[in-house]
Amino acid sequence: MRNVLPVLTVLLVIVGIWYAAAIWMNSAWTIDRADGPLTFSEIVSDTMSQDRPRLPAPHQVWAEFQKTVFDTKVTSKRSLVFHGWITLSSTLAGFALGTVTGILMAVGIVYSRPVSMSLMPWAIISQTIPIVALAPMIIVVLASLGVDGRAVPKAIISAYLCYFPVLVGMVKGLKSPDAMQLDLMKTWSATGWQSFWRLRFPSSVPYLFTSLKVGIAAALVGTIVGELPTGAVRGLGARILIGDQFGNPMMIWSALIAAAVLAGVLVTVVSVMQTVAMKRMGFAR
């Protein structure tokens, strides 16, 4: 709770900067369109209410957000809640797929030398491939395999971005017990299975949760990237795209805010899970 005041202060400063920037960035259009010289207050009032501002003022974004979130039925396709749900479901599917893939690969890498030697460099390279370039191809290839619709391709793109942080975190975590601890397990003549469940896996849990927080955010980025340029017709990414195309900045910004809220909720959920798990496992200090 002691963070409330500082956070609110910083937020207020951000909103202040935002308003100042809106006035500054939108004024060029106002001046350009005006017939004669304008007073400062005329300029300010115009920059606050343009239809097509370069930077919409916070209250304009809030009005659009309110309209599409609270004043629209959630089942309507004009509702941001509806589009948020589409994005959320793909994100969760991708997150689940990516986490499982990441953990399995990490276990393989830590335990099998051939897997580690051949896979690890390629896992890193896989992340340097721009996923946007692959997104349309994934859709086309899946369509030719008979998988239709956008949900599966989006989940795959999302998993592609999400598995890597999980993999890296887990490899680090599974390797985190030092030689002394591993030797201790040996002196207790623990089997490989036992030293995995009793030592390696528990020591990797803090690393796992840290990477899950990155992973869920990456999964959301993946879903939005999957929606953005690939002609997805629903979801927050599609709203950003259409808002951009039809010159409706308020729509872009409100979709961004919705994505931010979604990200916040998801990361918070993972954090709470982390706190609970760490407490029960005795990590909490």
Place this chain on the structure above:
Amino acid sequence: MELVILAFVVWAAGTFVAVQIARSPGHDAMPARIAVPVIFGIMVLAMWELLVTGLNVSQVILPAPSVIASTFARSTSTLWGDFLQTALKGGVSGYLIGCSAAVAAALAIDRVPFLQRGLLPIGNFVAALPIVGIAPILVGWFGFDWQSKAAVVVVMVFFPMLVNTVQGLADTTAMQRDLMKTYSAGYWQSLLKLRLPAAMPFIFNGLKISTTLALIGAIVAEYFGSPTRGMGFRISTEVGRLGLDMVWAEITVAAIAGSVFYGLVALIERGVTFWHPSQRS
């Protein structure tokens, strides 16, 4: 059909050789470390080539590696120009600005607990945001050339970097800090001698994550407007022209550039954080 069977023979043979090398006594030596992933890569490429030819996959869906390679060889000057535009001008400049700004910001708020408490939750929050969504907006603000791409990269790398650095600076135990106090070390001394070195694994973690973010950000931003060069421009344009071989050549460039970039950072990390358990094998 024979080609498809051959593909699986290649798969089996590749796996066998890789396992043999990995189990051989010299597996820790440099040649083996390079040979195994290379064999794995060649195996995948060979299977790709054989399957695409064997199953008659259209070249506009998935071109064969040999076609991609010849396109790559034919268009090196175009690819080089795109690389300069996107990876160096957009990606690297944004990466340097973003990362150094984030480290500077982390050090600045380190001394002011009020700011730290105010900014950290917000930084954490923003780090999780799908920043790519602002790419169209930033292109509108900063114009079509590389500046807008660098801006996207700056915003993308700033917050993960900030959060990692702040976390790293806090990663010392009370005992270590007390020890510094008993040495009567001042703020700067304890920062330079204890807390910054202790933060290095975290900082490098952020730096490594940011390398891939930088390249992706620079490429995505080009989808929303660009001059007629750049990797993102080429990829999006060539998909429309069914020049999938060129798309894959560009993807290859991205993969090479990204790997070299990541490799450089990892190499520096090895030099700086040699003491950390994760660097020992």
Place this chain on the structure above:
Amino acid sequence: MKKLLIGALALGMGTGAAQAADEVTLQLKWVTQAQFAGYYVALEKGFYEEEDLDVTIKPGGPDIAPEQVIAGGGADVITTWMAAALAARERGLPLVNIAQPFKSGGLQLTCLKESGVESPEDFPGHTLGVWFFGNEYPFYAWMAKLGVPTEGGEDGVEVLKQAFNVDPLLNKQADCISVMTYNEYGQVLDAGISPDELVTFNYLEEGVGMMEDGLYVLEENLDDPEFADKMVRFVRASMKGWKYAEENPEEAAEIVVDSDETGAQTLDHQIYMMGEVAKLTAGSDGALDPADFDQTVATLLSAVSPDNPAITEEPSEGAWTHAITDEALQ
């Protein structure tokens, strides 16, 4: 009792309804908007159903190449521009034009007067926004015809890859941008710029016009009589949809807005778009005029751009057919 009644009804309606309708998937070139009103109207008004077709309309997007989708088997028929279709044909994807609902094209280059561009001779030294992704061919043909280099410099033009909106013109990042009569031009006007502040070049009037939205299928599929029959019915119903949309623009716009799953389209803009699109489809009964085809090919070949050639030689035999429209329009 209820079951009996339904059974009797089904019998009364004839056997056709009992059989499963033939499935057709149409891949659009772009997002759901009045540019494709005819297909959405045919779907919603039941024209496809009357032809015993079960049609799925897939909207496109900035990164979806319809040509690639049809090559991957994700669609039976696509809408695309002729230059892009011919380019795909030359690259080994045998697309065939089976119908041409758009008689003329709506592609324009619109410039701010204050930038000093009044005629094509003024282009050198200016920055022009161009759409890529298969839409750049008319532009490069035009520049090749004018002899203007596209690499920038004093006597050349600086080309920008324009995104999907008109912001570059409003923000003065480009002197001229590409617009469609039925969409972006309206957006420029909506933004508060009046027509007399603009200089607009229509590609058709500049002699580099090319056929826009046509219906294309894969050549090998046409040999299958069953597929050909499906296409005959599809084209017939689609053209019925187009003519209905032309006569009832407001209803058509409403159908489009209702079909748009992003929920982002506005009725006003779609009504405007429908009005403009109707001007382009008005002259077509669906059959491609061979003269139009020849004109597009001649334009492309007369000005083969060194950087961005759509085609470099005459398209191979069979790039278009009247087989479908002849039967559909009897």
